[in-house]
Amino acid sequence: MLIRNIRYACRRYSQAVTFRTAESSPAEHNSNHVGLFYTINKDLCKQLYGHGGLPKSYMKQSKTFAETVIMVRQPALDIIACMKASDLEKPVTKYVLYGEEGTGRSMTIAHLLHYAFEEGYLIIHVPWVSDWLRRVQRHKEMSNSLTREGMVDVPLDAAAWLLHFKTQNQHLLKSPELKISKEYVWSKREKTEAGAPLSELIELGISRVKYACDVVDAIVHEVKHLSNTGKFKTFVAVDGYNGFFNSLTRLKTPTKKKVAPEEVTLTTSILELTKGDWKNGVIVLSADMIANPDEQNKQIFPMNLLYRKGFNHLDPFVPVKVDRYSEREFITCANYYRDRLWLRGPPEIEAELKLTSAFNPYKFMEQCAPL
């Protein structure tokens, strides 16, 4: 037993130097750490990605490995460097991640979320836009908006998101500075006074699901206002952002009318947030081919995915390409899989996997699963 443990420890130690970094603070990551994995604290992981944020298959794998690790990669470092260098007094800077399927845009966002969390940003994170607009369960809760004529609410999704927002920012929401600037009247009896803490608004949205969408809208306005006044800085991350610019969603009103994305209240809120008319914030978006499946020409470029509409809305933004693994990243990843006893067999297997996966991180992960 002892020998086994020693052997195990030896093995871990011998390989740990090659693929792992002990530096678990994203702010300290630099180009020396490129391709290395760092481990995220379990509680933090639950707080940040508990309600979405990591891809499902990656979640599953982390569960198997009994730890959540993220590889430090160039795009994330690039954006972190830009965030450090940028002046927050200037209007918000927008970054658009693009790249092939499975190259790790969502993982880059996850990495940046961790960075933003450490730096004390207020996080507004939409895990996957198409969850709101395209995923339709048998009974998708939908209603016509009470406050805005001709718009559609998706209250359950909004409430779920509020919960996500609350968990991600629980430490910040405790601070007394987060106060509401104006009074919100929800109905004859229910209203939120000006000066009430922001968390009250969120609680209301979660408990009174009917108003969830309006609460989201209110939060967006409040956050913009608070950031403008310099109370705190805000980090906005939206994955699959181009889903907002599709011609139609999968939602249908009770009269079977198909709903366009701009007719959904949540869309208007998030689009309001990604305008460039506020400061003290950073916006990271990702353009994803999966988010507009109707698109015929399969191109990964952001303008093609955002359409003219989205480009006009975002411009000027910084396009950041997330590429496939480099040789080095591939080797560290393979080493990590070997360490986890996920990948076994002769060393030649790596050369083969290199070819079959074509350095695509997602494909590599999938192909290693049965090995």
Place this chain on the structure above:
Amino acid sequence: MSLFMKRNKPGVVFNTQILWRLNSTVAENKDEEEFRVLDILKKKDSRQKRIVRRAEVAPDRAEKMPTDQNWGNVWPGPRSFHPSSVPLPIRQGYVPKGQVPPGKKANAELMKIPNFLHLTPPVIKRQCEAIRKFCTEWPKLLNSEEAIDKHYPVEIITSDYCHASPTIRNPMARVVTLRIKLANLDLDKHAKDKFLRLVGDRYDEKTDLVTLTADRCPLRKQNLDYVNYLLTAAYHEAWTVEEWEKEKMEDDMEYYVWDNNQSKRNLIDWYHRVSGTEQVLSDEEYRNYDISSIPHAKEYKEAVSNLFNEGESEETIEKYGGTVRKLLGLPERTV
């Protein structure tokens, strides 16, 4: 007889013949020495052989031709190949393995293909000499292609057909093609755009040529008039501005004009926010705003225009990203 056959062995037929001959009573007065034999069983060697008479074949004309003959007289006009008239060792056709191609005689392959044996250089030279007296002198000032293009921008292309048949008319001769360089037409931005939309695919972007072809009228003269009419009509139509053309939206534009687009507004708004002088501008003010006061705005304008006009690619996106970083004061992308 049957008794006789029994007594004699089969095969001794000769004796029977002789016997029979002895008994014959026919008188033979022509040939005293030898009797003619009536050959009843027709023995092979006695049959007369037919002599095949062959006609005398004259040697090939091609072999008799003198080497200094006038070839133009031998082969004066277009004609399908004839082996005896051509004193050349020509071979053509499928080559079986290890053999040579079939020779010129009785060779359908050679007859199928068109030949130019009537258009040898000396013949052409002779014919040109013959028609020289009908030509006028080439204008001295039109000494180069550029000069010709300059003085005669409109190019008319027609074809004349000459062949030996009962009629000298060819229906293809009526087709008239007019070509002109677009640069030679006096067009402004709007007129050029409209002209191009009117001519459609008759304009070739690579060569800058507009090609109009007419074959609808029965005579060349009529077609020529029609082509000229087409060019004139299209040109003048291009210059007129109709009432409905004001309704042209940004999406109808054939190329991306940055000054008219949202991108410029975004940049100006951003700049105003950065400099802390926010103001509300009208559409006209946005369009005419001078961007030279904004650092890196020129590059940005170029990058966005490129992105739209050349299409999205790795380079244009990278250039756009680079200029945006410069504009926003962010560090360069590290590779």
